[in-house]
Amino acid sequence: MASDHIRRWESGAIAHAVTDPFGLGPVPWLRGSETYFDDTGHVVPWYVDAVPQQHTRGDARIPAPRTSPGGPRSADDVHRQIKGFTATGAVAPGEAIDFHITVDPPQEFAVDIYRIGHYAGDGAAKITTSPRLSGIVQPPPLTADRTVSCHHWWQSWRLQVPSHWSVGAYVAVLTTADGYRSHVPFTVRDDRPADLLLLLPDVTWQAYNLYPEDGHTGASLYHAWDEQGALLGEADAATTVSFDRPYAGAGLPLHVGHAYDVIRWAERYGYDLAYADARDLHAGRVDPTRYRGLIFPGHDEYWTGPMRRAAERARDHGTSLVFLSANTMYWQVELGASPSGTPDRLLTCRKRKGPGKPVLWREVDRPEQELIGIQYAGRVPEPRPLIVRNARHWLWEATGAHEGDEIPGLVAGEADRYFPRTALPAHDERILLAHSPYTDTGGTLRHQETSLYRAPSGAWVFASGTFAWSPALDRPGHVDPRIQRATANLLDRICKRD
Incomplete structure (x- = not known):
């Protein structure tokens, strides 16, 4: 298919329109209803940017990627130039965090670690950079009943978090030698006393994750694909999704920008913050x-x-x-262990499907x-x-x-x-x-x-x-x-x- 006729779903990076998470904000702001039909009759997520310029009849309406001339290009879920995820949830200073990364074609890549904060208005600060790493093409995702998992990917890099690092929300920026880029968010938490504990909603982030946004394989608790590459609704979506996979598109979760807005503001105002993920609250780690x-x-x-x-x-x-x-x-949900036994790596929400009661909190008499x-x-x-x-x-x-x-x-x-x-x-x-x-x-x-x-x-x-x-x-x-x-x-x- 010619590059100027790529349908929207064929590039997660285009769909998310995210290439600079530390400039004007890491995700587009609200853009109307959750889904709408585009000119080709496909259902498109609400986070797709509209196209300002006019196109001739028959052309695909493709938002221009937000990249500067000559700058890095966003990886996508079709070509998987570079995509990755962490094998654990939040980590404490002194602990290690493992990254599982696929690179296609195989080549060297590097990881820049940023911490989200005010930082004199920059919104983030670079904390460290990995050595040059050797990238490989990882196996395709495994699927079962619309659950997509990459738990079988080889470990690509282990980051030993120094004991002096500040707790907070971090983003690993993955960049290939030929200039493709993706992101992996993670959290560094600590048990130190603080006035306020900020809880990042990683459970909700995963519920919306459509990886791989390729028109074929990916599924979230909201969407899956039909045989023609059109998005299906909740009735055909996954009931279980895995944390063992990258986030769709450029690698940042939908709605992540709202959390980053609060962090930048609160750190600018000097509030004493501790950090954790929703799964830490679930597991009693905080x-x-x-x-x-x-x-x-x-x-x-x-x-x-x-x-x-x-x-x-x-x-x-x-x-x-x-x-x-x-x-x-x-929604009331359950967290379960991965196939390898790692706890809290599978998120299940049956919604209206299958046996048992509905799982809206208000419908189980706990509004x-x-x-x-x-x-x-x-x-x-x-x-x-x-x-x-x-x-x-x-x-x-x-x-x-x-x-x-x-x-x-x-x-x-x-x-x-x-x-x-x-x-x-x-x-x-x-x-x-x-x-x-x-x-x-x-x-x-x-x-x-x-x-x-x-x-x-x-x-x-x-x-x-x-x-x-x-x-x-x-x-x-x-x-x-x-x-x-x-x-x-x-x-x-x-x-x-x-």
Whole structure:
């Protein structure tokens, strides 16, 4: 097939449109509904960039890759120029992390390690570079009932994390000798005391991972492919996905940018942060009661039972909870061991398929509102203003926000609200800080709400109720000083235990 007629699915890099994770943000911002039909009749994920220029009839509408002239090119899931993943979850300083990488054609490659942070506005800092490594073509992924796994790939490089490294969110940037590039995110955690524990939503990231995005093999909990290379919906998607595989496209998870926005902002403001993954919370590798607050920085839709119990125990112990996105804790999931016995490498969510009960938390009599204070209401087709409510509350103090003020574009992607017929958590105080109308895809008028309550333990539980809160902290073109100050008011109070 001629290169100018490549269908969108034939390049994960094009689909994700990610080549510089440390410039304007590592993923495109919200672009409408979850999927839509393109000109060829294929269903395309919502994270595909639209094409600004006009094309003649019959041409494929291909977004231009975001690369600078002569710069590195993004690897894709069809040609697999370079792709990789880590064989473990988060690691502590002094531990080792193993990378499994495929390179096609075989050639030397190098790995640059970056840490996400403010770093005088750069957004990340290069921490180290590997020696030149010899790349090989790894075997094709193994598939079984739409579960895709690369657990049989040979180890390519072991990174011994020095004891002096800072905890945080890291990205390994893989670059071949002939200039192709991909990414592998990982987390360095520690048990040291800190005011706030930031939990990266790696379980939700994996749920959305369509690797390999090749029009044939890949599958997520949302999509798979038919024989013509068109995307199928949830009814035909995987019920189990593996952490033993790269992320699709350029190697960064969908929604990862929201977490990075929060990290850059929080480190700029000087908050004392510890880091962990959602799987650490699940496995009990972190004790959330040791912290004054837990921050859930991005889209965090998939929760195991142990994750929820740990968060509830933390709240009841006096640890505050900060949910900076929407559609949190919607699906109940299970984590299982890989074929080799490594724990927490398989993620299962049966959704509407197979025997047993539905696995929405609210359908097993444990609605998310009982922890969060509000819960998922639906998608927001076009960004709408967030309407400030109870502007005299301390959260809005010194923000300049007044009752009824509109903060443009802050209700976007998905929205939460208070459900009057659903039980509320036990609380000493409770307030709604925004009430924002929007029209859903069916033309029905709905509303978003932002919630804050104080548990009997003294813990605060905040829920933004929108995808757009995190980008308003540090995403160029989306920063809003009112949201920055409101978030600082919240975290300051949590850190002071007011």
